[in-house]
Amino acid sequence: MAKLKLISFKICPFVQRSVILLKEKNIDFDIAYIDLSEPPEWFLALSPTGKVPLLQVDDKILFESTIISEYLDEVNPPSLHPSDPLEKAQNRGWMEFASSLYMVFFKIMMSKTKEAGAEIILEANKQLNTLEKVKINEPWFNGDKFSMMDISIAPFFMRLAFLKQHFNLDLLEGKPNLQAWSDIVMGRKSVINSVVDEFEDILLMRIKGAESFLSLT
Numbered sequence: 001m002a003k004l005k006l007i008s009f010k011i012c013p014f015v016q017r018s019v020i021l022l023k024e025k026n027i028d029f030d031i032a033y034i035d036l037s038e039p040p041e042w043f044l045a046l047s048p049t050g051k052v053p054l055l056q057v058d059d060k061i062l063f064e065s066t067i068i069s070e071y072l073d074e075v076n077p078p079s080l081h082p083s084d085p086l087e088k089a090q091n092r093g094w095m096e097f098a099s100s101l102y103m104v105f106f107k108i109m110m111s112k113t114k115e116a117g118a119e120i121i122l123e124a125n126k127q128l129n130t131l132e133k134v135k136i137n138e139p140w141f142n143g144d145k146f147s148m149m150d151i152s153i154a155p156f157f158m159r160l161a162f163l164k165q166h167f168n169l170d171l172l173e174g175k176p177n178l179q180a181w182s183d184i185v186m187g188r189k190s191v192i193n194s195v196v197d198e199f200e201d202i203l204l205m206r207i208k209g210a211e212s213f214l215s216l217t
């Protein structure tokens with residue numbers, strides 16, 4: 001069995017995906033947290049992109065969260081992807097779509113004015129309405145079976161719940177399919193245990209530090 005070490009930043013949603021998958025599959029791993037505002041030399045020497053997550057597999061390095069997920073899924077059967085190749089490819093497309101949502105959350109968090117915030121919220125709603133129409137199965141994305149796509153979106157749902165709780169910004173309002181999906185995803189043990197205790201405090205500090213419009217409200 002390979003020795004796994006995940007290099008993480010405490011509020012990174014992409015790392016969180018790896019953590020959820022590792023927990024879902026009961027895989028043993030070590031985790032090291034770095035500060036991305038002052039990345040250590042050893043990290044920069046290991047990471048081709050300067051980004052987390054990195055997964056050390058014995059003495060080899062993997063980077064890019066989707067590649068890390070695909071590797072972990074493949075070497076730890078049974079797969080959390082649908083077995084039908086067409087369905088699997090469709091799911092992978094939606095996983096890419098989910099990845100783009102994290103940039104939207106980041107932009108909301110970093111918008112300095114209400115106008116800039118409103119513009120990005122409009123963009124977020126457009127993307128979420130697209131997903132609302134696609135989420136026809138229940139309760140998970142593919143129906144009865146929890147899958148990679150549910151993991152892909154989980155950190156985003158956690159951030160939406162955070163926006164609702166702390167800033168009264170509810171991007172799932174009027175989107176019943178996504179709301180029900182978020183509820184079940186957020187209740188999953190691997191998801192609940194995928195962040196550090198101080199996760200919300202760090203996010204709140206980040207928002208304050210960025211002088212985001214969110215902290216004006």
Ligand SMILES: N[C@@H](CCC(=O)N[C@@H](CS)C(=O)NCC(=O)O)C(=O)O
Pocket residue numbers: 009011012013014015036050051052053063064065066
């Ligand atoms: N496409 C990458 C995105 C990873 C990413 O953007 N990570 C952020 C933290 S959440 C990062 O390391 N940023 C540092 C930087 O851009 O220099 C993945 O899926 O792994």
